[in-house]
Amino acid sequence: MRPIDANYNSMATTNDLSSEMEVDAFRRLFPLRFHERHLLESIRPDGRPLGRARDTTVMLGAVASANGSALAKIGSTAMLAAIKLEVMTPTMEAPDEGCIAIDFHMPPICSPLIRPGRPAEVAPVISKQLSDTILRQAITRNYLVDDSASFSLNVHCLCIGIQEKKTKITKRMFLTSSSFSSHLYKVAIISEIPHLSSGMIDMKELSLVSGKAAWMAYLDIYCLDADGALFDAALLSAVGALSHLRIPVVSLNDDGRIVLLSDDNAVAMKENEPVNKEKRKLNLNRVPYSLTCILHKNYILADPTSEEESIMETFLTVVLDSSFQLVSLNKPGGPGLAHTSAIQDCIILTRQRVGELQKILNEAISDMEID
């Protein structure tokens, strides 16, 4: 900052700062004006049009010691997700179901704002959002009673976003509780939700021996570089890791414990029938994809960088699944108001983005299968 301060002092003597100041200094001193001037020209400081997301890559199998892993990059935002499978005793309520525990971490390497020992405030929020998005089956089951069920599910999803920042939202949220459902109904119509059924993962696929053993999948997502749109990148890496997951061949030994079967001892262990006969992957239904947009005045900026996020503070995250059905819609407060038309535009942008992301993920999966 120091050289720029010096620059500022020398410039203060002239009357018109913006015409003579260096671009970089202007950017740091008047970030909002800097960005708004770009927006007038329908372009962003990094040269993107407003509705375009940054270059995105997914690499599967980045962590050799995990059962499934993926590295996702959106621009410079990088997320590493890995799944470790462990064996647990299933609960009495669901004896033939496994479990997935999702955790999102922001280690101090990822951003200058995070210091060790003081976890980032956003980390638990994103963690919760990810769990809600990936494990939405649990919610669905409770609500799938009649035709209005799919609708109440969406209310529930939205409420998640609201409860998290309740204090901030009470006044700023554009919807009062009475108008909430009618607006939401419009949203529901836009994305043409016929019916929401089961979730992304069937937990029964994680079962080993009914009532005795099931897989506990620990999905840990680490942010390696934080440059905006953290939730989008985290969700993409989580989905990548889940599609890379291979469940190993195991059998039940005499002590009632699950043991790995490798090729060398497969013959010796023949008397113990393998519980999981071959390496298999999970079937993923309705894979969720997301896009975060900034709402600033009349502009909608897709896939913001951390600089844009720090200057313009109203976000809207839309999650659609692979058949373009709405999974969740989250507007965590912020000073700006969201009009229904803006929400519609965001959903349209997300639909385009889902197509892009599906292509990227499918390419990553086919690359891996060739190797």
Added chain:
Amino acid sequence: MAGKASATPATYSPSPTGHRKKRPPTLTDSDWIRPDGRTVHQCRPAFLRTGAVNSASGSAYAEFGNTKVIVSVFGPRESKKAMMYSDTGRLNCNVSYTNFATPNRSQAPEPKDLSSMLHKALEGAIILKSFPKTTVDVFALVLESGGSDLPVITTCASLALADAGIMLYDMVASVSVSCYGKNLLIDPVSEEESYQDGSLLITCMPSRNEVTQMTVTGDWSTPKIHEAMQLCLDACSKLGKIMRTSLKESASCPHD
């Protein structure tokens, strides 16, 4: 975190059947065959790259076999409020492991210990006078632990410091050697580390020929220590060259 761990049901990772992992018999006449097929005096191929994290002042990624580490450097920046005034700069180091770094979840070594070891290894190489009153933060994240973690972290951190433009006397390179029977195994993997009789770690500044850190643990004879030190120092100077090359590469083409 402790409360959270107890709330989840107790889980275990399935272990391979049949053979229990046991220490192979101490070899006196033949050479130990290393699990990754190297000769005893051969290091793992090193991959080093700077600029892994854009939001940091400097960063580096290191991959030695299965050991994968990212180090970010922030600063020099304002010291914590509680800190007293200081003429010289401060160095702050922190090492953490991902939950999936080790074969069994949450079996990671004590990062507090590693943090202070890293601090001591780097301290001597940094010209602290060049940034008075401020702090340089060195944060390391071990993505995957595959043996010789501390030497890899130290090497990577030193490269990240250079990438951040922090004034250094020289970059530090770090290599460890395990003593196992009659054999000296350079750059051991986790499996070899678990069998070892003793280990020796040297962190040095190759072009000044100065050692910033040396630790010896376990069972050693004096001639063995001499031999191991020479091995380490030779490897350090080779590693130093690799570090220099990767730094030059990033300087000649800053953004790929």
